[in-house]
Amino acid sequence: MLRYILRRLWSLLLVWAVTVTVTFFAMRMVPGDPITVMLSDQSGNVDLAERLRAQYGLDRPLLYQLFDYLAGIASGTFGLSYRFVGYSVINVIAGGLAITPILALVSFLVALPIGVVLGVSAAVRAGGWLDAVITIALVASISIPSFALAAVLVWVFSIKLELLPVAGWGSVEQAILPIIVLVVAPTAVIARLARTYMLEVLDCDYVRTARAKGVRESLVIYRHAMRNTLVPLLTSVGIIFGALLSGAFIVETVFNIPGLGRIAVESILARDYPVTMTIVLLFTAFYTLINFAVDLLYGIVDPRVRLTGDAS
Structure with missing residues (x-):
């Protein structure tokens, strides 16, 4: 290892x-x-x-x-x-370093459990009305561009209902809409993956054996099937988190958040090469380190990885 x-x-x-x-x-x-x-x-x-x-x-x-x-x-x-x-570049991006990673991490921590619950619920009731409703909602969530979703949310919650600020950063209220925009697509991706993996697991012999022995359905789902659903889902965590970081470029620009994404856009327009290159390097570092952590966590979840010394 x-x-x-x-x-x-x-x-x-x-x-x-x-x-x-x-x-x-x-x-x-x-x-x-x-x-x-x-x-x-x-x-x-x-x-x-x-x-x-x-x-x-x-x-x-x-x-x-x-x-x-x-x-x-x-x-x-x-x-x-x-x-x-x-x-110096580090002084320019220091404020963004305290915003973008946290924004992406919070969005991911919200998207992961919701996506798993939706995907597992759809798989357990495959072919039923709940599965159909969840599947349609997931397809719609993936299809809506983030900038379009942001515009709709701002129009509804900020302009019409006047419940949340239009833009800015510094309070919990200002973070709600950006997090919602970032959460929607990853939640749909996680849910679709969880549904697919759960359907494969539920068709395995050990699950049928557990049901034949009279094990309660809740134990079959959450003790036997869920663990083996999370193992392959874990391999997609790094990619999903990387997509969240990329989504920050659009969200931070739309909501006027002084994070790394907005700083990068402004730096590109201003031909500020050092700042742009540093942000690209940071995003690469975030993405690769998350995937590295996932590989190590994969070895904890699946003991077979530790025996082979490989995460593939």
């Missing part, structure tokens, strides 16, 4: 290295000049533009710029922001 952990950690380092390199060169290929954007109405000042290029190292070859950025990562500052002159 130790060898497996070390191998996975090494693969994480490789993924992060590739992410940094690809993102760096991809950002340099984006049309536009960050110095021109930075100068704005003084863009015609050639001398000032040259001084700023030298200050930020943009007059050096790309390979040297990459090494400078790697040095910034090693120092923990991640370099200097182009958009906010004199501020």
